[in-house]
Amino acid sequence: MKDNTIFFNKKIYIEETASTVAKKEGEGPLRDYFDNVIEDDRLGQKSYELAEIKMHTATLQLLMNKAKIKQNQVDCVFCGDLMDEIVGCNFTMKNYEIPFMGIYNACATYGEGLILGGISIESGLMNRVICSTSSHFSTAERQYRFPLELGNQRTPLSQWTVTGVGATLLSTNKNRVRMDCATVGRVVDYGVKDANDMGGAMAPAVRETLLSHFKGTGRTPEYYDLILTGDLGNAGSKILKILMREDNYELEGIHNDCGSLIFNAKAQKMEQGGSGAGCSSSVFNGYIYKKMLGERYKKVLLIPTGALLSKTSALQSQSIPAIAHAVSFILEEND
């Protein structure tokens, strides 16, 4: 491992993907790319927590159905969510007999899952793994912020937690999109204390990961067709570009953000876009993967970003540490 970057010498492919989102996301610009759009984000359950569990369970089943495999053909599931004790994933995996490794890196969890899944396959100890994450606006809002019916105002930097699940099936079976390398993020803290400014808190983490990635791979931004961060939001993306310019890297025209893509900022009144563990995974598995298969993007660097604070740390006036994992995907030619 050099400069925190690992190359997968084994050929690890995306065998299949699945994505589910709720009504608001389904009204956004990416609506036609998600496998499933749910009308009622309560899914007829007694609580939103149970709804998120049902959504995650259904998406994993959909993934296996699409790949035409049974659950005993999956070696392990690496998944996480935003609920305390990642209880969403715990209860989701109760419905399956697949070995389970719960993980947590806030909204960067999907990146963590892909890297761990890749390392497991690279080691030869596992053949086929699932990496997924989920998030739900209502479960996140009640846990991190305020009761849903409270009449408070959102700040201009607020992001909307995406209600969605994204799941990826990784294996050595030959396919079109290959995971070729990844840069493991480290915790970065530039002293941002405003718990409403997630974009500002996470941009430095992306910067540090990108610097390590470019050094470790010898690549420049131009190598990629798309450098896609998780949920920096519109303002956070602007800050990232400024930071990278200071390091002589120009991201304009190459960078985009899952949070910015999933909602129409003006029409849906989402100034800073979406966020959440399910944001990067649903956008990547729904929209980006299909675009790669359609050859719109041939080389994508996906960088899910996470703000590693807790309610307690914010109340204790601690600054917000962040992390960003970079995973590189290459489209292989059809032979």
Place this chain on the structure above:
Amino acid sequence: MNQETDKKNKERNDEYLQLLKKEMPKSKHLSTMIRAFIVGGIICCFGQLLTDLYKYWFNKIDIEDIKAFVTLTIIAITAILTGLGVYDKIGAFGGAGSIVPITGFANSVVSASIEHNREGVVLGLCSNMFTVAGPVIVFGISASILVGVVTLIFPGFFM
């Protein structure tokens, strides 16, 4: 982490926070203040309307009781609007204008109760009812005690 790195990091952090201050979108104070003024004003005018109406309808009742009835009516309306899922939209528009009057207190109690209903009556609903409104009660009672003590020592101080 030695002192040198700490100092460099602090400089870098300060520079970064300056950058954020310069580049990040700021709250539109003028428009939010105007909206707060309008919504707060409407609520207070409505309260006055109720007071005059009750004085006219129940002219034999003491004015202090009338004021209490007005407060109760507004709390009831807020509770119903919160339960119907309408009040959060009023709050999102009005901001402080809807939070500062008694409506804010009522909304915070009802919204917290609805939220935690699923965790049972005692440990869910009742335990969490005042999570948002708690400080209002603490400061309200503390202020009253302070006023009472001062009035005890200096009678007529607050008249």
